[in-house]
Amino acid sequence: MDTKMPAPVLPDVADDAAAEARPLDWVGMDGLDLPLRLQDGEPPLLVPARVDVAVNLGRAGTRGIHMSRLYLLLQQQLAGEPLSAPALRRLLEACIASQQGLADRARLRIRYEHLLQRPALVSGNLGWKRYPVEVEAQLREGRLQLALGFAFEYSSTCPASAALSRQANAARFGADFAGVRPLSNEAVQAWLASERGLAATPHAQRSRAQVRVELRPSFEALPLAALVDAGEAALGTPVQTAVKREDEQAFAQANAANLMFCEDAARRIAAVLAADARIAAWQVQVAHFESLHPHDAVASVAGRNA
Template identity: 50%
Template sequence: MTSLTLPDIAAQTQQHAIPLDWVGMCGIALPIQFEGRSVAATADAGVSLVDETSRGIHMSRLYLSLETLEQQTLTPLSIRRLLADFLSSHEGLSSAAYLRLNFDHLLKRPALVSPLTGWKSYAVTIDAKIENEMFHVELSIRVPYSSTCPCSAALARQLIQRQFQADFGDQEISHDAVLQWLGSTQGIVATPHSQRSQALVRVRLQDKLDRIPVTELIDSIESSLGTAVQTAVKRADEQAFALANGQNLMFCEDAARRIHLSLRQLSWSSAFTVRVEHAESLHAHDAVATSQWQW
C-alpha cells in the first residue's frame, strides 16, 4: 500500500498577499521556573508573518519551543533565547517574535507587629519581543493597598472637635476626662473612609539585566505607599494598620506620585507607566491617576 504524505495546508500559497503583524497562540498553560520554584503560568506566543506568499505559520513549533521554560530559571537571557528560537524556526516567514507570560507571584509577608505571617498573591505579566533585531522585556505588576481619603479625615476631625465643644463647652476638664472621652464612641463620632486600592505598574527593564526583579518591584511600590494590605493579623496588627493609614493619608494623585518617585530610584528601570485605582467607599465610581516616564 502506498503511504500518503500528510498535507501541509499552511505551506500553500495564499490568495491575498497581506503581511500580518502577529500570529500565534494565547492562553497556553505551562509551568515555569521562577525564583527557585515551579509556577503555573499561561503564555501567549507569536511571530510576525512577513512572507506575503505564505498562508500561515508553524504554530506547533512555537508550542514545542515553550518547553524550554519548564527546565530553566526564567531570566531575560532565557526569554531572548526562546524568542530567537521562534524566529529560527520561522526563517524566511517572520521578522519579529513575541512572548507574554502571566502568573501569580506568592510572597510570604510578616504581620506589622505580631509574629504571624501569611501569603500574598501578586498578578505578574512579562512581555518580551524581538523586533528589528532589538530585544526588550517589560514587567507588569498589580499591587493591592489601602488608601484613606485626606478630605474625609479632615472632615472627621472637625466633627470630633464640634462634639468636644458640645460636650464640654468652655468648662475646665481634667486630663483623665479628656482621655476617657477620646476613647469613647460618644467622643469619636466620625471616622475617615478608606478604600481597597490597587497600583498597576509597568516597567521596561534595562538591557542586559540578568534577572527579572519581581519581588524588588513589589517591595518598592509597597514601601512607597506604606499601607500594603495584610494577611494574618492580631488586634495589635490591625491597630498598627490603622496607624499606618492615618499617617499615610492620600488621594489617588498622592499615591501615583509616591510610586513614580520610588520607581525613578530603580537602577534597572528604563521606562515605566503607573496607574492607581481607588475603589471609592463614598462614591459609586473609582478614582484613578496615571503617570509615566520615558515611555
C-alpha cells in the first residue's frame, strides 16, 4: 500500500495584491556569482562573472516578480552558450517570458575579467594580460541596446618632464665638452653611454584608460579584442607581460616616441572610437597615476558617431 503523502502546495505571497500599488521600473538581483562561457578559442572557456539582472514590474497590483526563475535562466544560459549579441537577446527574451506577463523589458549587467595573450615587443615571447570587462544589455520593445565597457593600462611619459630632461642633458654636455675641439664621434658616443650622459630622466607612470561604447545592432560578436588592440595601438605604450632586455629597451623607445599628457591620451583613444563604424556612442576616461605628484592627472571625453 502506497502511503506516500502528496507534496504540499506551498504559498506564493508574490502573487498577493500589492499595497500602495504602482508599476516598478526595475526589480531583480545584483551581484550574482555565475559562470560565463566565452568563445575565445576551442573549446570555449568558462570564466567567473558577477551578474545583475532586472525586469520591470508592469502590473501595478502585483506584489513581486519571480526572481528564482531569473536566477535559473541565467545559470543555465550564461554557462551553456558563448557570449554574443544574439545569445544576450535570447536570454533577455527568456527573462521577460519567465514572468508570464508581469514584464515587457529586461536588462543585464555582466562583469568579468578577460585574458588576452600578448606578444613581447622584440623577443617573440608571449604573456597574458587581464582586462576588466562590463557588458550591459537591455531589451525594450523588442530593441536590443548593448554597451561594452573595458579598461587597459599603459605607460605615460610626461612631455614637460622630457623637455626639462633634454635641457639638463644638453647643459651637462656643454659643460663636459667646453673647449674640447675637435669632437670625435667616438668620444660623444662614449659620453652618451656613460652615467654622465644622463643628467635627468623624464617621469613616467602606469596609467589607465576606461572605455565604454554603445554598439550598433548589426553585429553578432562583441568586438572586445579588436577595440582593446585599437586603443593600445593608438597610445603606443601598453604595459607589457613577458619582458627580456631587448623588450625593455624597445618599451623605453616607445615611451620616448609617445610622450603624452592625459589630454593627449584621451584624444588619441577618442579619435579611434569616433572612426569605428561598429560604435554608436562612446566615453573615454584616462588617469595618469602620477609619479611626480600624490594625485592623479585625469581627462575624459564622450561623443556620438554619425
